[in-house]
Amino acid sequence: MAETILKVKNLYKLFKSNDITANEDVALKLLQEGADAATVLDKSGMFAAVADVSFEVQRGEIFALIGLSGSGKSTIIRCLNMLHTPTRGQILVEGSDITKYNDEQLLELRRTKIAMVFQNFGLMSHRDVLSNVCYGLEIRGMGKAEREAKGMEMVAMVGLEGWEHKTIDSLSGGMKQRVGIARALANDPDILLMDEAFSALDPLVRNDLQFELLRIQEKMGKTIVFITHDINEAFKLGSHVGILREGRMVQVATPEQMLSQPANDYVRKFIDNVDPSKVFSVRNIMVTPSCMIKATDGVNIALQSMRNNGVSSAYIVGEQMHFIGIITLEDALAVRAGKKTFEEAVIKDLPLITDMDTPVADVVELAASAKFPLVVVSEGNVLRGIVSKASILSSFCN
Ligand SMILES: Nc1ncnc2c1ncn2[C@@H]1O[C@H](COP(=O)(O)OP(=O)(O)O)[C@@H](O)[C@H]1O
Ligand SMILES: [Mg+2]
Incomplete structure (x- = not known):
């Protein structure tokens, strides 16, 4: 069941220009009548960075806010943790209006509920990776052993194991941003705010981090x-995208809805830049198999894991996630009854997708004729995910 975790209602953020006669009430009235930012500035001396923006974010989803430079994105995200005080409007986090919070409540909100990841990383270069990640826990007064254990968990989560005692300066941009994400996650916030967090990274690194973020999000169920x-x-x-133009929200929709029913020409112009093969590649729709066992685990673990996950097959991996094959519930039961060996029961002859950037369209037929979800592997046969018929279908529907 979808649950709204964040609700922004009629948000306005106005900045005073140098005009000493600047009048907020005049500006708000003009904006409510639909005036554009230039007119409002001209007639009221106020600059409308955000005007009448409303949207909802469901728990566990990634909500993407997009717009040209200056369209009000950063201003909105800074209102979401009250780094900016909105001029008007409500921001409800789990139903509670944070625009009414006092300083103490805001401090608590930023420590426990909402964390931010910045484009320029905002890391402390004189500290190592681990102590950057643990910083938030440290200022909350958590003991060293406990915070470092938590910190290491997050370091591993973002794929930086072995780098925990390296200095920030020795890291690449992509790694620095992994640290930024780990630090934000360490406080275990419900909501993660990311302001152009990947924009400064080069395309390949950026691709990797996008994938990592999807993986982390899937695993931890954070709202982003x-x-x-x-x-x-x-x-x-x-999963939902909001398009901003000059401080106003033009459309909020799923990517598929936006592609098939753009609200107006402005949206249409924006999505003309969409590369469908990038949007709908295998990478974007694959999921981590819920039932994965190691070859050394044996049949009882396989059965238990299938039972726990409510599925009828398990994916078997070797060292370093090397993909070996699938065992079905039926075969696993046969092994336990002594009717065949584990080795005989493992199905190895499966179609594999070896390039995660394969367009979804290219694997539809293969998936339709396959008995199991398609297995996605990267170089060295490393299991990266699976693609089910259902996920392919839903990538085409709106
Ligand atoms: N503190 C401020 N004072 C005055 N104007 C501001 C301030 N912050 C942002 N703005 C203006 O508000 C508009 C939106 O800015 P911003 O939210 O940073 O856009 P984006 O992040 O989409 O590039 C810009 O025109 C910017 O100049
Ligand atoms: Mg910005």
Whole structure:
């Protein structure tokens, strides 16, 4: 069941220009009548960075906010943790209006509920990776052993194991942003705010981090508000996408809805830049198999894991996630009854997808005729995910 975790209602953020006669009430009235930012500035001396923006974010989803530079993205995200005080409007986090919070409540909100990841990383270069990740826990007064254990968990989560005692300066941009994400996650916030967090990274690194983020999000079920000016990134990551223009929300929709029913020409122009093969590649729709066992685990673990996950087959991996094959519930039971060996029961002859950037369209037929979800592997036969018929279908529906 979808549950609204964040609700923004009629949000306005106005900035005073140098005009000493600047009048907020005049500006708000003009904006409510639909005036554009230039007119409002001219007639009221107020600059409308955000005007009458409303949207809802469901728990566990990635909501992507997209717009050209200056369209109000950063201003909105800064209102979401009250780094900016909105001029008007409500921001409900789990139903509670944070615009009414006092300083103490805001501090608590930022420590426990909402964390932010910045484009320029915002890391402390004189500290190592681990102590950057643990910083939030440290200022909350958590003991060293406990916070470092938690920190190491997050370091591993973002794929930086072995780097925990390296200095920040020795890291690449992509790694720095992994640290930024780990630090934000360490406080275990419900909501992660990411302001152009990947925009400064080069395309390949960026691709990797997008994938990592999807994986982390799937695993930890965090709610993420993700800002970008790249429509491909928005469509790849966002389950809902909001398009901003000059401080106003033009459309909020799923990527598929936006593609099939753009609200107006402005949206249409934006999505003309969408590269469908990028949006709908295998990488974007594959999921981690819920039932995965090691070859050394044996049949009882396989059965138990299938039972726990309510599925009728298990994916078997060797060292370093090397993909071996599938065992079905039926075969696993036969092995336990002594009717065949584990080795005989493992199905190895399966179609594999070896390039995660394969367009979804290219694997539809293969998936339709396959008995099991398609297995996606990267170089060295490393299991990366599976693609089910259902996920392929839903990538085409709106
Ligand atoms: N503190 C401020 N004072 C005055 N104007 C501001 C301030 N912050 C942002 N703006 C203006 O508001 C508009 C939206 O800015 P911003 O939210 O940073 O856009 P984006 O993140 O989409 O590039 C811009 O025109 C910017 O100049
Ligand atoms: Mg910005």
